[in-house]
Amino acid sequence: MTIEELEQIAKSVHQENEKYDFEVNVCMDLACNSQGAGLLHSALVKAAEASGKKVLVRKTGCMGPCSSGPLVRVDPEKTLYHHVKDANAETIVNSLGEAPVAALQCDLNEHFDKQVRVVLENAGHIDPEKIDDYIARDGYKALLTVLTEMTPNGVIHRITESGLRGRGGGGYPTGLKWSTVAKAGGDTKYVVCNGDEGDPGAFMDRSVMEGDPHRVIEGMAIAAYAVGASKGFIYVRAEYPVAVARLTTALREARRRGLLGTNLCGTTFNFDVEIRLGAGAFVCGEETALIASIEGRRGTPKPRPPYPAVSGLWGRPTLINNVETYANIAPIVRNGGKWFFNMGSERSKGTKVFALTGRINHTGLIEVPLGIKLWEIIDVIGGGVPAGHTFKAVQTGGPSGGCLPAEMLPIGVSYDALMAAGSIMGSGGMIVMDDTSCMVNVARFFVEFCMTESCGKCIPCRAGTAQMYTLLTRICTGVGTMDDLRLLEDLCSTVKEASLCGLGQTAPNPVLSTLKYFRNEYIDHIVHKKCTAGVCNMQVPAEVLA
Amino acid sequence: MRKNGFARSALIETLHTVQSSFGFLDDDAIKFVAESLRVPLSQAYGVVTFYHYFSLKPPGKHTMTICAGTACYIKGTDKLIADAEKHLGIQVGQTTKNGQTSLMTARCVGACSRAPVVLFDGEVAGEVNREQMLAQLERWTVE
16 A cells, blocks of 8 residues: 555545535434434435435544534535434425525534644544544545655654643653653563543443544554564553444454554565454553553563563553554654644643533533633533533542642643642543532542452552441541541552552542542531531431431 | 463463353363463462452352443442342342342443443443343343
């Protein structure tokens, strides 16, 4: 495959698409699918055939505002329809070329205006099972340019220049990680994609893997060229069967097109990728545990150093990046590091995908430039909390993150600002809570999660989270005392300081952040035996009340 | 196993294949896989018990999986779980005595924007309320 051949494919796809007057794109992501997008797609195909119009009906990845699903977008008019039922298919097809169907039109201009799409640029525009659709939107151009025109060092320089930081949560500079692996000795190196999106309440990586799988593969291939690896692994959760199927198809297509395999583009570069399945263990998102799991062992972490960049899979230098990090690589190579560097805030560059969920009007997948104010995400893009309720907190970073109250809404979303506020960027889950949530109970929920997910290798995490859970349960059931609270705070710092890996070190975060911002709720539970949100079932023994 | 060249590192892949064919992993299956891949039985058993996805018990005819991810929790799946347990007379992770229904929870299936989410035999249903859930359980019981 050469660049000319690639352009030829792109041209033939464009020519093919020009035969049609209209494109009807149906979002087939999990959320829309669970609301009947499958039936809708068949109904649209049928209606299009019956109408005699030249209509292309396409299945696409996630379009974003899942709460308005099933979604349909008609191009070239770019009309977005929401809550479309299969019964509406004929009406939509009949309206093509005429005025749009006003009753179904989705008016979410504010929702989209604040967003900038880099990672999600293709989602909703291509059929993820067709490699040619991806190629027609500049896909694999970056890989072939890199192979024919750039040196590995040049690629690393461009990534470093872009200021991209790891999107899995840690925020480690990607360029620095790549150069460490590139400098490590040895003939055999590996590139690993972390698609173990264990953080509950987050689904960015799933949407990227399902909606635009080739983008991840292209990013991995570029990384492999830069660091000198010839073998890659994508580690995906078994809970994401569709993502696994899409990636399998994508890998097969890429091999067929000669974009994976040996002597790519007539060079000496060889690269291929294997999929490895997770099996439901949150700790496997931690890189050393992930390596153990790929090797077919129990996913228990190891102390670092040595870092995987030096000694990873089977003791070889291994580059591990998150799905979203790899998804950013191709556009950076295509548009230059400066282009990316100019987006975002001072120390957090580019855009970030967030999964906006919980008690908020417009749930779904969003992509925003970093530095955007938290309130803009919640009030403008998300449309605020449901009517009649008041905003209480937003939880970022999953079980390792924290809950931020209304006072924190003016901060800009960046790695450092969130860290300073007592939470973390994390992989991008953003869960909004209103007055119906009890913060003590929320903290207990996360501690329970960490307790069951703790691998049991180190004691602070294994025993500490269990004791924290017991203390929080005492508080939630109304038998807690102020001594329990002091003990809890003590324990939090022990677990944080002494745990081996990221899971244990960050497990106390939900407790610490709720203690920092919502201490009064803890006091209410302990002293007044009262749960303001009415969530906790207080079974106060008579002797305590007396 | 042949697909992965009998590689020891493909233990988890192989166990996935066995579980998707038989629904669960029994002792014979684990022993067979361990011997074929030349992996110590202790390692195979360790892997099976370490990962939540693997099950040592046969599932019921139908399985209801309630998502216990954060977004679903905020939207009240803890109450759904309690209602389901009461209705079926079993705890999460168990199967009814007649072998009809298994009740499971999942750590987030990634459909958070439609929370609370319940999977009826693997089919994702979003914004599920108590009545819908109990109606589906009732349909399974009557069968």
